[in-house]
Amino acid sequence: LTVLSPTELEAALRAIGAERYHNRHPFHRMLHSGGCTPDQVRAWALNRYYYQAQIPAKDSALMARLPTAELRRIWRQRIVDHDGDQANEGGIARWLRLTDALGLDRDYVISGEGLLPATRFAVDAYVNFVSTRPLTEAVASSLTEMFSADIIRDRVSGMLKHYDFVDSKALAYFESRLSDAPRDADFALAYVQEHALTEKEQEAALDALRFKCGILWTLLDACSYAYVSPGEPAPGAWRPGEHLVSSQR
Amino acid sequence: LTVLSPTELEAALRAIGAERYHNRHPFHRMLHSGGCTPDQVRAWALNRYYYQAQIPAKDSALMARLPTAELRRIWRQRIVDHDGDQANEGGIARWLRLTDALGLDRDYVISGEGLLPATRFAVDAYVNFVSTRPLTEAVASSLTEMFSADIIRDRVSGMLKHYDFVDSKALAYFESRLSDAPRDADFALAYVQEHALTEKEQEAALDALRFKCGILWTLLDACSYAYVSPGEPAPGAWRPGEHLVSSQR
Numbered sequence: 001l002t003v004l005s006p007t008e009l010e011a012a013l014r015a016i017g018a019e020r021y022h023n024r025h026p027f028h029r030m031l032h033s034g035g036c037t038p039d040q041v042r043a044w045a046l047n048r049y050y051y052q053a054q055i056p057a058k059d060s061a062l063m064a065r066l067p068t069a070e071l072r073r074i075w076r077q078r079i080v081d082h083d084g085d086q087a088n089e090g091g092i093a094r095w096l097r098l099t100d101a102l103g104l105d106r107d108y109v110i111s112g113e114g115l116l117p118a119t120r121f122a123v124d125a126y127v128n129f130v131s132t133r134p135l136t137e138a139v140a141s142s143l144t145e146m147f148s149a150d151i152i153r154d155r156v157s158g159m160l161k162h163y164d165f166v167d168s169k170a171l172a173y174f175e176s177r178l179s180d181a182p183r184d185a186d187f188a189l190a191y192v193q194e195h196a197l198t199e200k201e202q203e204a205a206l207d208a209l210r211f212k213c214g215i216l217w218t219l220l221d222a223c224s225y226a227y228v229s230p231g232e233p234a235p236g237a238w239r240p241g242e243h244l245v246s247s248q249r
Numbered sequence: 250l251t252v253l254s255p256t257e258l259e260a261a262l263r264a265i266g267a268e269r270y271h272n273r274h275p276f277h278r279m280l281h282s283g284g285c286t287p288d289q290v291r292a293w294a295l296n297r298y299y300y301q302a303q304i305p306a307k308d309s310a311l312m313a314r315l316p317t318a319e320l321r322r323i324w325r326q327r328i329v330d331h332d333g334d335q336a337n338e339g340g341i342a343r344w345l346r347l348t349d350a351l352g353l354d355r356d357y358v359i360s361g362e363g364l365l366p367a368t369r370f371a372v373d374a375y376v377n378f379v380s381t382r383p384l385t386e387a388v389a390s391s392l393t394e395m396f397s398a399d400i401i402r403d404r405v406s407g408m409l410k411h412y413d414f415v416d417s418k419a420l421a422y423f424e425s426r427l428s429d430a431p432r433d434a435d436f437a438l439a440y441v442q443e444h445a446l447t448e449k450e451q452e453a454a455l456d457a458l459r460f461k462c463g464i465l466w467t468l469l470d471a472c473s474y475a476y477v478s479p480g481e482p483a484p485g486a487w488r489p490g491e492h493l494v495s496s497q498r
Contacts, residue, residue, distance in 0.1 A: 116467075117371070118370070118470060118471065120374070125369070214366030217484070218471075218483070221470075232473075235466070
């Protein structure tokens with residue numbers, strides 16, 4: 001018998017995080033420890049904005065496939081968290097406070113014009129995955145949230161300590177995620193434990209989490225290649241110093 | 250009037266190639282000039298195999314949307330070129346002769362297990378684009394073939410000159426592309442010139458080519474970050490020295 005118990009399945013999911021979650025990426029270590037230039041923090045925030053902005057698309061695609069009002073009500077909270085109830089509320093709006101604080105032109109950030117191509121491909125792959133794979137895999141791909149509390153705590157304290165161009169208001173996004181992410185992860189983990197019952201389903205759920213770790217890792221690979229010395233942004237992508245509001249130029 | 254004449258549209262497409270085609274990427278210059286280690290050539294060939302292997306999927310998706318037998322007959326030739334008429338024929342088989350010559354385990358190459366995540370996201374984005382965008386844009390995204398003859402000539406002569414582990418048999422793929430690609434590009438260019446008639450359609454066709462240049466560029470960004478010093482392959486991706494057949498270890 002190679003079917004895992006719920007506890008064993010959780011342990012196998014956590015082992016994937018320990019190997020593949022993006023807290024292990026050199027760029028993240030650099031970001032948290034104060035090793036990034038302002039332009040490198042800008043590049044990261046600009047590219048990561050596209051991920052944030054597409055999360056409600058991802059969650060809407062998943063919600064479209066949930067079979068009951070009860071499940072949809074629970075999943076809907078994720079969309080409320082990111083989109084807010086009115087303008088200037090919610091996770092996307094809070095992320096824009098960070099790019100504002102970094103001096104990036106807000107319209108340019110929202111336009112997506114300056115994204116690295118790999119950012120767009122990776123994020124779109126996530127939305128496609130959730131739209132087309134079996135529901136248990138789609139839910140499992142969200143389980144990077146099991147690992148996010150530690151990285152966010154490191155990020156907030158590291159960024160406040162090391163970068164004088166970042167203050168706690170600019171990091172409001174992360175404060176909200178500290179409470180939202182564990183709540184979301186608990187539900188998703190229980191769902192996967194309840195629905196991935198065969199060896200094949202469990203392996204597919206583990207693969208879904210590996211896939212998702214690859215998304216987050218790719219965003220940092222792309223920022224590293226493009227913006228860490230010597231730095232070679234793809235043609236058309238944002239270049240350091242560009243699209244800053246006048247006070248930051 | 251900002252609608253371009255057919256000649257102006259071709260010039261605008263060529264200008265995108267001059268700015269964004271992957272012959273301008275540092276990794277390509279390194280590959281052609283003999284600056285790559287055997288493991289770097291392997292990493293490139295392994296990742297690029299996935300692109301090659303998905304080209305017939307891309308062309309099938311496009312062919313599924315062509316309205317006439319005449320158009321489908323013309324486009325079908327691309328699939329014949331890549332898949333061949335029997336086993337061990339066609340472009341995919343020829344690419345495997347290159348990975349064989351580089352000593353990579355063939356089953357491992359075909360499995361896709363060692364791909365960089367960005368490779369999969371980029372190639373899948375290309376198939377999705379061709380499956381879902383207006384037909385003229387789908388056709389326009391193939392127009393990187395307008396620029397491929399020069400790069401292939403450089404590649405073949407550069408690789409034969411600089412790498413003693415590569416011979417002309419291993420490069421058979423590129424010899425075929427020297428005649429096939431211009432034929433395919435001529436047809437696709439004429440199609441786009443005939444069907445992109447408004448300013449909006451022409452801008453969308455130009456964007457489709459920009460998008461495709463981003464695909465090819467991303468493959469090289471990913472190889473560069475993962476395999477050029479210091480080199481940081483994503484967790485799960487191929488690592489130098491792994492999965493070689495015994496004669497090459």
